[in-house]
Amino acid sequence: NAMLKGRDFTTRALIKKMNVEVICTTDDPVDSLEFHRQMKTDFDVKVLPTWRPDAVIKIGDNAKWREYVEKLGTSASISIKGFSDLINALEKRHSFFHENGCRQSDHGLDRFYFSAYDSSEVENITRKMIGGKPLNEGDPEKFRCAVMYELCCMNHRRGWTQQFHVGAMRNNNTRMFRMLGPDTGFDSIAPPQDAFKMSCFLSMLDEKDQLAKTILYNLNPADNEVMITMAGNFNDGTIPVKVQYGPAWWFLDQKAGMEKHLKDLSALGLLPRFIGMVTDSRSFMSYPRHEYFRRLACNYIGEEVEKGLMPSDESLLRMIVEGISYRNAKEHLGF
Template structure:
């Protein structure tokens, strides 16, 4: 019987084990998409206990606890941090075969050197041991990043954000670059009149301008886009149910903007036209600056209206959607390509039924200018587990070039989520190892090892043009050495 979560976890043959330990494990991490709060990095925050580090804001765990019959008081409610941890510990044994079981114990091992299984009986011991370590300077959030060999973090930021914490980190010379990403979803959200007009007021304040019409609105957003670029941003990101690609005229969009600014609700067609226009506009600005644009597609968010009203967004009431993706996505990318305005692009799907759609869509617009210009992103959200990652890697291998893939990200709000990169790397090495041992691939350790290292780190560093930011950074007195 194999031990649980040992050094060869998920590595089912000798070749896979060699690939992981010799080639993949030593590679640093670039987290090019996450939701880490930059203010916590700027403050070099220390968590008061593991509940704060682990359970605050983690709707993966919240959903599991609710499914296990845990009252909301112990999830987002007013129970003490110990009581919340205790309820999570009681839930963990019931998460067998859910990725949370693996992630929970990987994080206990990698951050806290805790190798005991978490359950009701061990909860108090583990809680106290982790809390004791979290109180030491070695467990500040910056040191948690260092501990995981993170070399760059890219956060997710609204156009109205002032980026003060990013500026502070740069001014201090923190050796791990923390870069903003431009996420203008709220600037396109015209389905609700009040929400949109409140957002325009925020934009006026951040751009220090008055907005009287659509042209003024674009000028204010462009001003913020430029401001982000001045503060190190080279990545945009969109979280959408699907790409909108309705035909529109400029006069139509101006009229639609005037209508919603007057307080009148838009009809569905007008919403689609406005969103389509904004997507094209943002993509054009991204191309001008040579940014990478990312599109996270396929989530249905805030399905439980009662709990949305009670707790707000991002509290665990989202799911996979089944919107058709291919035709509108192809039209959108083709429009940009025809106008020579298609920048480097990463597409993510949440519905696994769209795997092959995305894998083949990228090939339509890779034009030979750079390797992997249009990327199919890593398995996302509900799919970033063993089967989801494996299916994504296999589909990309079959229909694209896995060797040019920019690899894994955390997409997380937690500083304890970086073992997800390890999880991905183990699965990647196991796939190559199995096919070499079965004779499906040549036994060329050096070349395949290079491909694995590229997917783990080098491809992302080159794709995002972050070589100069990472190459000469000093960590604990040692210059980063390429493996």
């Protein structure tokens, strides 16, 4: 405790001690980003915003959704009365985030959404929700698909990297949800993904040349192979591994999960281009997980060399390890 009170263990001191070059926060489209602008002048580590527009498609509670849409409209100085207004407001805020250094979006989804729709349909659906009217059975899927498509087009237009974290079943304990609210530690792994809808959504973007650099994260380990092979479907050669299989996330961010992840990616993907570990914890003491991951990765590669499954070529192995540990993420994310 005495050490933690010292100057060497302040948040900023810890960040510098761990040789952190870039931190990307998670920010709602309505965020003012005032502290990001402040840190540009008083902190020599890059702290960049990340666009996280999940609240736009959380339409289960209509009253809360309408309250959020009101905030979004205020932040963009747009009166939101329908779908086109909603997208215009998001576009304006997306531009604001870009001006403030944002180059990534992050989307926390229970699954991928896909349903055929036309502009008049989603306009009417949005107007119904704003008016507090009930939706038809297929309306939520169409609305979510349409919003996600427009958000992905924005990401592509500005050259961002988009991330999809899918497969969390949230707020399972109803009693604790009522007591503490959402996202308080009562989440678990959802059933495997609907690969068909994932395929259709990514294909829709690709067909219209609107697929940005993409990183796919799954929470259910049963989806590893699905995600890896799905990513391979949309790598068009324009940049190395345009669609990436992301690192082991959340419940999979442990020894067995990371080892399975490395084995599956090596078998079905391109391990030397892997972007490596991510620190998505709110704890500033969590940076050693990168070292933990690097040790597991080196151990896996070393075992493969000993088995004769990878060449015993030090220069090649160094390139792979350095890429996974540092270079690949920096190049892919453009830092």
